[in-house]
Amino acid sequence: MDTSTAKEVKLVGLTKTFITSSRGEVHAVQNVDLTINPGEFVTLLGPSGCGKTTLLRMIAGFEMPTSGKILIDGNDVISKTPDKRDLGMVFQNYALFPHLNVFNNIAYGLKIKKINPKEIRERVLDGLKIVKMDDFAERVPAQMSGGQQQRVALVRALVMKPGVLLFDEPLSNLDAKLRIHMREEIRRIQKEFGITTVYVTHDQSEAMAMSDKVVILKDGIIQQVGTPQEVYQTPRNAFIANFIGKANILDGEILSKTKSAAVVSIEGASYTVPRPTTWKAGDKVQVVVRPEAVTLGKGDIEARLIKTVYMGVSQDYWISVQGKEFEVSDYNPAAKEIYTDNQMVKIDFIGKSLHILEPDAAV
Amino acid sequence: MASSPAPSAMKKSERWNNSFRQLKFTIRDPVLLISILSTLIVVVMFIIIPLFTILKESFLGTGVFSLKSYASIFKSRFNLQIIWNTIKLGVTVSAIGTAVAFLFAYASVYLKIPNKRLFNILSILPMISPPFVISLAAILLFGRNGLISYSVFGQRPDIYGFWGLALTQVLSFFPIGYLMLTNLLQNIDPSIEEAAQALGSSQSKVFKTVTLPLMLPGLANAALLIFIQSLADFGNAIVIGGNFTTLAVQIYQQGIGSYDMVGATALAVVLLMISILAFYLQNSVIGKKSYITVTGKAAKQRVLNANKKATIPVYTICMMISLLVITMYFLVPYGAFVRLWGVDYSFTLRWIKYVLTIGRRYILDTLTLSIIATPIAALLGIVSAFLIVRKNFPGKRFLETSILMAIALPGTVLGLGYVYTYNTPPIILTGTGLILVIALVIRSMPVGTRSGIAALKQIDPSIEEAASICGAGSQKVFTSVTIPLIRPVIFSSLVYSFIRGMTLVSTIIFLVSARWQMLTVAIMNQVDQGLYGAANAYCLVLIILVGGVMAIMSFFLNKMGVNVNGGY
Numbered sequence: 055m056d057t058s059t060a061k062e063v064k065l066v067g068l069t070k071t072f073i074t075s076s077r078g079e080v081h082a083v084q085n086v087d088l089t090i091n092p093g094e095f096v097t098l099l100g101p102s103g104c105g106k107t108t109l110l111r112m113i114a115g116f117e118m119p120t121s122g123k124i125l126i127d128g129n130d131v132i133s134k135t136p137d138k139r140d141l142g143m144v145f146q147n148y149a150l151f152p153h154l155n156v157f158n159n160i161a162y163g164l165k166i167k168k169i170n171p172k173e174i175r176e177r178v179l180d181g182l183k184i185v186k187m188d189d190f191a192e193r194v195p196a197q198m199s200g201g202q203q204q205r206v207a208l209v210r211a212l213v214m215k216p217g218v219l220l221f222d223e224p225l226s227n228l229d230a231k232l233r234i235h236m237r238e239e240i241r242r243i244q245k246e247f248g249i250t251t252v253y254v255t256h257d258q259s260e261a262m263a264m265s266d267k268v269v270i271l272k273d274g275i276i277q278q279v280g281t282p283q284e285v286y287q288t289p290r291n292a293f294i295a296n297f298i299g300k301a302n303i304l305d306g307e308i309l310s311k312t313k314s315a316a317v318v319s320i321e322g323a324s325y326t327v328p329r330p331t332t333w334k335a336g337d338k339v340q341v342v343v344r345p346e347a348v349t350l351g352k353g354d355i356e357a358r359l360i361k362t363v364y365m366g367v368s369q370d371y372w373i374s375v376q377g378k379e380f381e382v383s384d385y386n387p388a389a390k391e392i393y394t395d396n397q398m399v400k401i402d403f404i405g406k407s408l409h410i411l412e413p414d415a416a417v
Numbered sequence: 418m419a420s421s422p423a424p425s426a427m428k429k430s431e432r433w434n435n436s437f438r439q440l441k442f443t444i445r446d447p448v449l450l451i452s453i454l455s456t457l458i459v460v461v462m463f464i465i466i467p468l469f470t471i472l473k474e475s476f477l478g479t480g481v482f483s484l485k486s487y488a489s490i491f492k493s494r495f496n497l498q499i500i501w502n503t504i505k506l507g508v509t510v511s512a513i514g515t516a517v518a519f520l521f522a523y524a525s526v527y528l529k530i531p532n533k534r535l536f537n538i539l540s541i542l543p544m545i546s547p548p549f550v551i552s553l554a555a556i557l558l559f560g561r562n563g564l565i566s567y568s569v570f571g572q573r574p575d576i577y578g579f580w581g582l583a584l585t586q587v588l589s590f591f592p593i594g595y596l597m598l599t600n601l602l603q604n605i606d607p608s609i610e611e612a613a614q615a616l617g618s619s620q621s622k623v624f625k626t627v628t629l630p631l632m633l634p635g636l637a638n639a640a641l642l643i644f645i646q647s648l649a650d651f652g653n654a655i656v657i658g659g660n661f662t663t664l665a666v667q668i669y670q671q672g673i674g675s676y677d678m679v680g681a682t683a684l685a686v687v688l689l690m691i692s693i694l695a696f697y698l699q700n701s702v703i704g705k706k707s708y709i710t711v712t713g714k715a716a717k718q719r720v721l722n723a724n725k726k727a728t729i730p731v732y733t734i735c736m737m738i739s740l741l742v743i744t745m746y747f748l749v750p751y752g753a754f755v756r757l758w759g760v761d762y763s764f765t766l767r768w769i770k771y772v773l774t775i776g777r778r779y780i781l782d783t784l785t786l787s788i789i790a791t792p793i794a795a796l797l798g799i800v801s802a803f804l805i806v807r808k809n810f811p812g813k814r815f816l817e818t819s820i821l822m823a824i825a826l827p828g829t830v831l832g833l834g835y836v837y838t839y840n841t842p843p844i845i846l847t848g849t850g851l852i853l854v855i856a857l858v859i860r861s862m863p864v865g866t867r868s869g870i871a872a873l874k875q876i877d878p879s880i881e882e883a884a885s886i887c888g889a890g891s892q893k894v895f896t897s898v899t900i901p902l903i904r905p906v907i908f909s910s911l912v913y914s915f916i917r918g919m920t921l922v923s924t925i926i927f928l929v930s931a932r933w934q935m936l937t938v939a940i941m942n943q944v945d946q947g948l949y950g951a952a953n954a955y956c957l958v959l960i961i962l963v964g965g966v967m968a969i970m971s972f973f974l975n976k977m978g979v980n981v982n983g984g985y
Contacts, residue, residue: 116882135446136885143886149879153901162897163887207883214887222879 060092060250061127061140061217063113068122070108070274082108084274086122090218090267093248095241097261100271101297106254107222109271113252114220115139126217142211142249143220147227148203150195150210156182157191160210167214181209184243201232208240212247219244221253225260233257237264258298262286270294288329288409295342295409302343302380306410308333318410321376323354325405332412342409345370345383351391353402359393373399448892453810456801460819463859464826467834468689474837475682486683496667500687503648503664506579510586511644517587518594518639519632521735526602527628529721530732532739539739540592542746545967547920547959548652549940552585553952554745555657556944557752562759564748577659585653588742590646594639601635602628607719620722641699648692649827651923652937656944664688668829669926672836682837685830696825750960752953768954776939776951780958783936786850787918788966790857794914797858798865799907803899805866806873807881823863828923831859836927848930856924861917865910872906873899912967919963 070083083105090096098106111117113124115136123130131139150159160178169177182188185205195203204224211219224240225233241264244251255261261268262282270277270285278290286298295301306320308331315328318341333339350371360372360379369387373380382401384390393399476482490496521540525533543551558565559576575581605628613627614620651665658666664684672681722728752758756765772780804810805817823831835856839846846852880902884894900907922937929938936959943952 114882114886116885135890136882137888137890141886143883145879145883147877147879149877149883151880151884151898153898162884163889166888166893210883210887220886 059215059217060248062092062125063090063218063250063252064088064123064125064128065109065113066123066125068109068112068124069120070105070112070117071120081274083112083119086274086276088269088276088279090250090252092250094266095244095251095253095264096267096269097253097255097265098269098271099255099258099261099297100277102256104271105274106256106271108274110220110222110252110254113218114141114143140217141220142214142216142218143222144204144207144211144224146223148195148200148207150203150207152195155192155194156187156198156206159195159206160213162210163214177213178209181213182206184212185209185239200228201236204228204236205239208243212243212249216249218250218252221251221255223254223256226255226257233260234263240264262298270297272297287407289342289411290414291411292340292342295411300345300381300383302345302375302378303411304341304343304380305376306339306341308335308337308339308410310335316410318408321355325403325408327405327408327410329409331410333410340411342411343380343403344407345381346385347403347407348382348384349402349404350382350384350393350399353400355401356398357401359395359397359399361395362393371399373401375401446891448890449808452800453804453808453812456797456804457812457816459797459859460801460816463835463855464819464823464831467831467838468826470838471682471685471689471830471834474679475686486679489680490683490687496684499662499664499667499684502579502661503688504691506583506586506661506663507644507647509583510590510647511640513583514587514591514643514647515594515636515640517591517738518598518643519636520731521591521595521738522598522602524731524735525599527719527722528728528731529723530728530735532736535739535743536595536735539742540595542742543589543592545916545963546746547937547940547956548589548650548922549656549937549944549952550749550956550960551589551742551745552582552653552657553752553940553944553949553956554748555581555585557748557758557949557953558745560759564759575659577657578661581657581659582654582661582663585657586647586650588738588745589650589653590643593646594643597639597642598632598635601632605631620724638699641695645692645695645699645825648688648695649825649829649923651827651829651926652941655922655941664691665827665829665923668833672833673927678837681833685827685833688827689830692825692827692830693822696822699825700821749953750957752949753957755950755953758949765950768950769957771951772954772958776936776955776958779934779936779939779955780962782850782934783919784962786853786857786933786935787915790854790861790918791911791915793854794858794861794918795865795907795910798862798910798914799869799900799903801862801866802869802873803895806870807878820863820866823859824867828860828921829927832856832924832927835924847928848932850933852928853925853933853935856928857914857918857921860921860924861910861914864913864917865906868906868910869903872903876902908971911970915966915970916963919959 065086065088068083068086068088069081072080072082074080086109088096098109100106108117112119115131115134119132124132126139151162154162157178160181161174164174164177179188179191182191185208187202187205187209190198190202190206195206198206204227207224221240225236228236237260253261253264265282267279268282268285269279272293278285278294280288285294289295289298289301292301292303295303304320306318309317309319309324311317311331311333314330315326316331316333317324317326318339319325320341327341346368355375357373357375357380360374362372363370364387365383368383368385369390369392371382371384371393373382380401475486476484490500521536524530525536555576557563559581561575563576609631610623610627613623618626648663649665650663651669654663654666655669662670665688668681668684668688671677671684753768754764754766755761756763756767801816801820805813805820835852836847838844839852846855876899881894881898884898885891889897920937921935922941925935926938926941929935936955940952940955940959943949943955
């Protein structure tokens with residue numbers, strides 16, 4: 055199978071307002087600007103109801119934007135029906151045609167394109183090889199597991215060599231182990247074909263593992279666009295910090311700053327965060343501390359341990375800091391000292407793993 | 418939406434703009450636009466406009482707006498009596514019918530008794546037979562020359578009247594309730610009742626405190642359904658009603674018999690209002706109160722009650738009713754070969770010959786019209802269901818409500834509406850075969866729409882979206898994915914439309930003409946003249962035709978079905 059011609063997707067001021075009888079106007083997507091480069095894997099990530107699926111369905115052509123533009127390779131596609139947009143899509147519940155066998159499911163779109171039967175056959179069988187399901191051509195959907203069905207659905211989208219591939223939470227109906235296996239497979243195939251991909255999920259680990267770029271949405275508004283590292287290490291606001299992984303947010307004060315670093319004081323202890331900030335010295339700030347970025351048993355802050363839970367991979371602690379519960383995950387507990395409830399413990403951070411929320415981050 | 422929590426309320430013009438954009442979005446596809454428009458036109462022309470014409474005529478029939486026709490109804494003791502008759506009959510039939518339906522449904526789902534298949538066959542019979550069969554048989558059994566009443570007991574009782582009509586209506590309509598209640602009972606999760614038993618409830622207590630309360634909305638629903646059927650019933654009422662007149666019959670007699678059209682329209686409006694009220698109650702008030710969700714999934718197996726105290730009496734009653742109905746269905750074909758019922762029971766082919774010679778054109782006309790109407794009705798039903806479930810367009814709710822309401826529409830009201838609307842320019846259709854086909858289509862399409870809606874709701878829309886993303890236009894999606902997935906519903910609406918076409922009386926009785934005649938009207942005329950032999954023979958022909966065409970249809974559709982399955 056030769057590679058498809060990957061296309062660019064550009065969303066300009068895209069807005070969708072639903073008018074419902076029970077809740078009045080619902081702003082599902084608000085003024086979204088986003089560019090997805092050719093060949094890029096972009097994830098739309100957010101809690102349920104954040105508008106990510108509506109956004110995807112507008113790109114697909116199933117929903118009508120209230121305003122804004124959808125450009126695919128520079129052409130506005132809003133007036134086009136889904137079948138004319140040169141897209142592939144994989145659905146949450148597989149959406150295989152239950153009355154057709156695997157072969158005919160995959161061949162469905164090729165037949166509509168009136169491709170000659172010999173080539174159809176080749177492309178379908180090649181597609182099945184990619185997902186290692188060569189022997190399944192004659193099966194009907196009801197005879198396959200969820201994972202197998204989703205692979206067929208993936209091939210059905212791939213054989214059309216679409217300019218853009220859309221995924222709507224494709225793995226959420228699968229069990230945990232299969233999910234991890236499938237996400238690696240999808241990513242491998244996507245890289246191999248170099249296909250532009252928009253992937254909707256509410257699972258942040260999926261987004262982290264697969265994406266070139268993660269788009270975090272909340273209430274229909276884009277919160278942050280960045281690589282997995284960027285959104286995890288330098289979240290733009292407390293919502294993102296809490297949504298991607300766990301986060302403790304502590305109050306601090308900027309003691310001094312240079313062009314490329316700032317010194318922040320937390321509970322009287324000071325740390326150098328080696329990143330630029332727009333805050334000025336003396337400003338009160340919020341600092342994001344990841345639970346796994348904390349060292350116990352040393353450091354300048356001492357606090358009371360509230361409770362502890364053994365998780366196997368880690369020993370988790372809840373410590374009272376600044377009147378809030380501060381969470382710590384101490385990995386490889388077998389090699390570490392275990393602290394008990396009500397004990398006073400010392401905690402320490404490395405400046406590099408702290409992140410100061412910027413002034414415009416108010417949520 | 419006064420309490421709209423939205424941050425910025427849209428202006429009216431913006432709202433307009435929005436729905437205009439939505440419309441443009443929907444009609445990107447010309448095929449879709451055409452289907453929406455044609456369905457809307459059919460509904461408006463042949464459901465809405467005729468009803469409005471009746472309403473208009475009832476006020477303006479004399480040329481100026483007046484309530485005279487209504488005043489005369491409510492002043493006339495005779496008319497008030499008819500309204501009272503209709504309601505009294507409806508309530509009685511609905512109460513007894515629901516009770517019988519529940520007994521049958523409970524027996525078949527909960528009790529360990531034999532012959533359950535017999536009950537199921539029994540429940541389908543009245544739906545596929547002409548509406549007179551039961552009343553005709555009731556006359557043959559209990560009439561003045563009845564087999565039981567006269568030949569056995571030497572009595573000449575008066576079966577014509579309230580109780581005769583109530584009996585035939587109960588026997589004709591309880592099966593609808595039975596099917597509905599069986600479906601509901603099957604969907605009660607047995608573990609709910611087991612939980613009640615585990616909490617210390619005896620079996621009869623479980624019935625009283627759990628099963629019955631759960632069924633209450635369903636029972637009310639069934640009662641209203643039977644009530645609506647009884648209101649609209651024309652066939653039984655005209656055959657066996659005698660001096661006991663109901664609204665459905667009076668509309669016909671006043672409109673066609675006495676040419677008092679304004680009076681007829683006013684009566685029609687009264688009947689229409691009662692039916693719509695019952696329909697509204699059934700769908701809005703009670704429909705939303707259901708505790709049982711019909712999932713279509715087979716629930717866990719229920720442990721059947723084998724307690725003889727319950728099974729023996731219930732079984733006896735059910736069996737007696739079943740035997741009565743089955744006897745009735747044998748009696749009519751038998752009556753077709755009897756010289757003179759009640760007097761001379763010797764064998765004759767006279768009636769059959771009569772029906773096949775003089776009655777031939779009735780048979781051919783009916784067959785022709787039904788065969789034309791059947792595919793149109795089924796197609797319209799499925800397309801409208803598809804539009805209602807899957808598409809968004811202005812007027813969608815109107816379309817859905819109008820079609821579903823048409824199920825509850827009394828046939829005589831619609832017939833009268835057609836006579837009124839299409840008798841005068843700009844469009845004159847009365848006397849043509851076309852108006853008969855339209856009547857048959859409109860009388861059967863709504864049921865197709867309803868079952869289509871139910872079937873489509875079971876199918877994940879993303880399957881159709883997947884087809885669309887694969888490059889299929891809306892027409893291709895419909896033919897290659899939607900239709901194959903709801904094939905059983907298409908088959909059943911074809912069958913239903915055909916049966917309905919062959920057996921409809923109420924609407925078409927206003928529309929038959931010298932050019933086009935219908936079998937059911939012929940049967941009615943024979944009964945009217947007391948020629949039961951000929952009526953029986955017509956019924957027999959009708960039953961054979963319906964059975965035969967059903968068999969042919971299922972044969973061909975199965976063949977086609979294989980093709981649809983193989984490719985796409």
